[in-house]
């Protein structure tokens with residue numbers, strides 16, 4: 001069983017079987033209470049599916065992109081759970097979960113359009129990624145994730161061609177990331193032997209100002 | 220239906236000598252400690268101090284990022300150091316405040332997941348009282364209570380009356396502006412010394428005359444003492460040092476940096492120890508415990524010792540690795556709570572950057 005945790009938007013936690021069956025899922029869109037809810041969210045998906053923590057064999061962590069403080073709560077929880085059970089931690093890009101949910105919802109025939117995923121980065125900026133489709137359950141990310149001001153965000157026709165269907169790029173502005181979809185991407189990547197380094201996608205440097213020396217007090 | 224998240228966690232199974240893992244992430248140290256009852260088994264500290272040096276002070280976002288990176292190696296190292304297995308742990312303890320909210324949340328997220336993954340109870344404890352908890356791990360065993368605790372670091376300067384570490388802590392006073400450690404950093408910058416300022420000022424002050432310049436002692440005048448008997452203020456002192464230095468520099472005179480450092484340090488140490496000793500005397504509590512990173516300051520230890528001896532006060536200063544922010548003190552306080560029969564925390568607590576000292580743990 002795989003436990004997936006994503007706090008890049010709200011808080012989303014899911015428990016999915018190795019065969020890809022979603023056993024339990026809990027989420028909230030609240031973007032201010034990640035630290036409060038993450039523990040009971042994990043406890044709840046275990047309890048709701050009647051799973052013992054010892055039966056979890058993989059942990060998927062949504063590494064973002066996402067605003068830092070909230071994103072880190074889920075990552076800390078994912079790292080700690082994997083450490084406690086001594087099981088592998090799979091780093092998974094949160095936008096990939098959104099893309100997977102979109103493509104899977106389309107069905108097999110209508111995957112001819114490309115996809116732009118846009119999420120809130122706060123401070124009047126957005127995170128974006130572009131996908132060309134789904135391949136063996138893994139979203140094919142052509143560009144991103146990256147950070148932009150909404151007005152600077154490239155229009156679909158200005159983007160580099162996405163494997164032949166740049167003219168039919170669909171944009172979705174997602175307010176949430178599903179940990180169930182995250183788990184499915186993680187399982188597909190794990191099966192394909194794709195290993196991503198555990199690195200949070202903050203895409204922004206910390207707010208710091210270099211000291212210009214002490215201010216004068218004598219005027 | 221399990222609607223109350225509290226029911227997700229079990230009761231403590233071992234209340235006589237619990238094996239507790241503590242996590243501390245309130246400022247720039249990631250601490251993971253393990254204790255068995257009052258016995259210290261591991262104390263792993265990973266500091267991001269060097270990353271803050273070029274900014275002249277702790278940058279909260281830099282500290283929080285470093286906590287996440289340090290987490291897994293610190294947990295693994297603590298477990299190895301203690302020679303235990305995570306499965307043996309009886310409970311998890313974590314500092315939930317006071318401190319930097321974004322930094323605290325890293326430790327909280329990790330601690331909750333550890334508790335759920337191991338199916339063990341969790342104790343969300345007060346960081347300040349954790350400094351008091353460190354004392355039980357020392358070779359002399361726990362201090363008699365009640366005791367006065369002076370906790371001084373870059374993040375806090377507090378005077379507590381501890382009647383019972385797990386159930387009865389009173390805040391006597393605290394800084395109304397800068398923490399003492401912050402004042403050291405700021406004065407170091409004025410003198411062109413690197414961050415962190417405490418050790419630099421201490422080194423330079425050793426060659427200076429502490430009586431060369433009479434810098435002000437904040438909140439010690441009779442009119443201030445009425446309302447702020449046990450409170451501290453270091454902002455005026457810092458400004459006074461800056462003014463003194465600027466006037467000399469403007470006049471093209473040399474600045475006797477060693478004398479400035481020694482005189483500044485003397486002012487800080489004088490106020491800290493005078494107020495702590497006064498509290499012991501006023502309250503008839505002849506026991507004083509020091510904690511926090513500033514206790515590394517040689518002059519503070521020296522003056523505290525002299526004044527405590529003069530008043531017949533028993534002085535306790537835990538060893539430095541237990542004075543500075545660390546996970547062992549959090550584990551120690553968790554173990555004390557468990558041994559006193561206190562209930563664990565529900566899983567719903569969050570970070571509280573201003574958690575009052577009177578709240579020893581969040582239930």
Ligand SMILES: [Zn+2]
Pocket residue numbers: 346350372374375511512543544
């Ligand atoms: Zn502290």
